[in-house]
Amino acid sequence: MNWKDELRRIPAPEPSKDLLERILASRAAGVRVALPQERSPVSRRAALLLTAAAAALVLVVSTRGGDRRPLDSENAYQDIAAGLSFWPRDAMAQEAGPPRLPRYEPVNKLRVARAQEGTWTYRTCTVFDDVLTKCRGRLTIAISEAKWEGRPAWLISQQQKSVRDWSTMDTIRTPLDTTYVDPATLRPMYHVMNGKAFHFVRRVTEDTIHEALDIGGAAPRSWRSSAGIPGDRHAPLVLRWARVDLTLLLQVLPLDRWWRGSVYSVGLVGPDPSKTGFVPVDLRVVGSGRIVVPAGRFECWKVELRDSPESMLMLWVSKDHGWLVKTEQQGPDWRAESALVSATLPAP
């Protein structure tokens, strides 16, 4: 007998005699538990695309059963997490809990003149168990001056591509994610994501977000919905599942050693506006230091970003221009990182 046989022979206790009785009593008392689902047999590529277009994924998940079920973020594709600002744990919660309140004073002082055009490219990596490192992704964020419905705006776009197979250079590209942002308040005005099988648009007025989703394919679905936005009508907002406007916001925040502030994030409205999550995002400077990334050496503020007690993203923001230089997100047994590879500014 080898040690594997020994392993299999390790005895386990028997369940309590009254376990069945307790189960039936719980059912009779109306207790219900939403069990995790098996992943549907879609192709890995399709799953990755849907995951990357996280909003669309949520829509697909939530429209299947008509309710919101937990999605285990650890089961998603972690290297995509490095390309996202906030992994939407709260928004994917099984049941909407009591609304979380901002932890700090709302952000209301912005140095909007510091905002600048440019293109920033990041390398995204995932480290598993501190052993296995995979650096397969490139995230590109571009900011330029534009107009939206005749008004000045910042046009921000992001796209991530991830090499799935180096030998064949098989590359997966996330749908292009585009946002028009009000340059005075840094509130998004219009956000669109277009995938092969979906079209997702969000329009933001002073106090309301209007959302439209159309999913094609074999089971086409659509919805149109709206929800009121909490907080000050002129305070900046950030979009969840996209880093686009976070990059711009960091450029204009008056960071110093003791700076802290909260902004609301615009979640998915979904088919049931009563379940809409506008989760406050709490930002706090926790330190400073010099870091080296492929784009060079930067003096940075280290900024902690939390959108739930369990979910934390660490940001390194350059002191001179407010560039997002590096991000790090820790999972139970993985760590997703992104590091600035290059920054291209328009010719003066």
Add this chain to the structure above:
Amino acid sequence: MSAAGASGELGVSVEEARAGSPAALAALYREHGAALYRLAYRLTGTPQDAEDVVHDVFVGLPDALERYEERGSFIGWLKRVTARVALMRLRSVKRRREVALEATLPSVDGPPDAAGTALRVAVDALPNPLRSVLVLKEIEGYSHAEVGELLGISTGASRVRLNRAMRLLRKTLEDGR
């Protein structure tokens, strides 16, 4: 439909369990409860957590059956669901088990087997991510691809973890000699 075709043994109506029939649920528990409990125990490491996992699985089963697509064996599906619930519980607890070892070890009849006890202690001492892979791969017989799918890690990471678990096990057993 009946689970008989799926499990091959019991003619319990999945349709009845899906509709919330307590008798059908009880029959499914009697058929599969012990196996699911053993799996949950090996993954969570404590009888209390294992009971909570099995409790949740069976309380949620009628609703989950509405989404059950009858691919593969019924017990295989049940085990995967149970493993997921146990792993979610492990992640949410995020603490090393600090209860007395004696309290977690199952009582077995007959004289204690020193080698078996040492192995049990060594497995129990493994960090959760490593023990999960060891249990799923070597005890439950899942492939690395299936382990990776259950844990949300790559196949390569599953292999790395198993390798690390083996090394740690050997070291613990050697140190204990």
